[in-house]
Amino acid sequence: MKKILVFAYPFNQIERIVDYSVRFARDLGLPLEFVHVVEEPVIPADPMTSNFNTGGITADTVPNDFVENRSRVLQKVLSIKNASMEIPVSYSFKVVPGSVQILAADISSRNDIEMVLVPNLPDQDSNQPSIDLIEGTDHPVYAFPLESEYHPIRKIVYASDYNEKDMEVVKHLSNIARKVVASITVFHVNKDDKYEAHLKNDGFREQLEQNPALRGIEVTETKSEKIVRGIKDFSKRNYADLVVLLKENKNFIREFFGKSTTKDLVKDSPIPVLIYHES
Incomplete structure (x- = not known):
């Protein structure tokens, strides 16, 4: 079965992203894969803070504890949300160092993705990573307003x-x-x-x-x-x-x-x- 890949950015809005994605996947009957890309040359101490840098970073410049902290936060948010659903969804997740360009290339090379889910941010500069994914991948991209709640598609x-x-x-x-x-x-x-x-x-x-x-x-x-x-x-x-x-x-x-x-x-x-x- 193909899956919905969720671009989990920005991380300080992860609860809202998870809530929307889980409800959307439930209605489509598809599993989810959450991916959070760490692109920060100076890693902030707070794992819930995210400033985006399109330059990207290499794996050896990202402290392991930072990636692990964000992984734990994402796992906790997903567990709590999925447990609250009447019909839970299947999901996986990963936090990786890299760049949106690398992620887009990886997504395009895969044949197990039904569509890519990206949050649509009101600020144009902050929204650039989502635009980069739209331009950089061959799969359908579903951009949803981050400030809006999920409503069933009719x-x-x-x-x-x-x-x-x-x-x-x-x-x-x-x-x-x-x-x-x-x-x-x-x-x-x-x-x-x-x-x-x-x-x-x-x-x-x-x-x-x-x-x-x-x-x-x-x-x-x-x-x-x-x-x-x-x-x-x-x-x-x-x-x-x-x-x-x-x-x-x-x-x-x-x-x-x-x-x-x-x-x-x-x-x-x-x-x-x-x-x-x-x-």
Whole structure:
């Protein structure tokens, strides 16, 4: 069975991260793997304090007792939280020295990961590690607002260009939707009245109807001059619990959304954002 890998950062918010992750994994019926990366050239004395440094450090520069202390804290928080759940989840954890870049490369090389769960912090500088993971790994990345409590997913909206590459994403989303009993709406943000979106819309809908597992998925479009604003407004009007994007690995979804859409949407989204990478 594949697992959800949780990027356990920042460490001073570990209880909130654990609470959200355990509830999310329970609803999806998947095990969890928590990873906390120590990237601090000067190790603080307090194991609950975390300042991020993207330069990373080598294993021999991290005191063993510091790694052990954080491991004990993480184990304790996980044990207490899981014991309080009516349906406990399976989990593992590790605290390792290194960097986000190293972690991203390791994640991309693995085939046992369903998705990566990262906290979305309100401060842009503090949120850079999560953005680095979104850009650095090939697996789907689920970014959730750290300041929000977990709410069951009942409405999923997928911002699409109605292309063939979107079908694989929709198929994967349909598996998630069945587990959490959610509806799916695929929508296109139309910036230009001359853009013949309805033609692509009709073809995309036909492809969905041809697959019995995808019937019932709604397909529509919305008008907005600004893509990010259009996605946010559509999500809000439709009371979405999760918004989904397809990000091109090298071009930051440049063909349709523009180079900064993913980062702009993630940095202050009030709801979780699930980012897929084009295969």
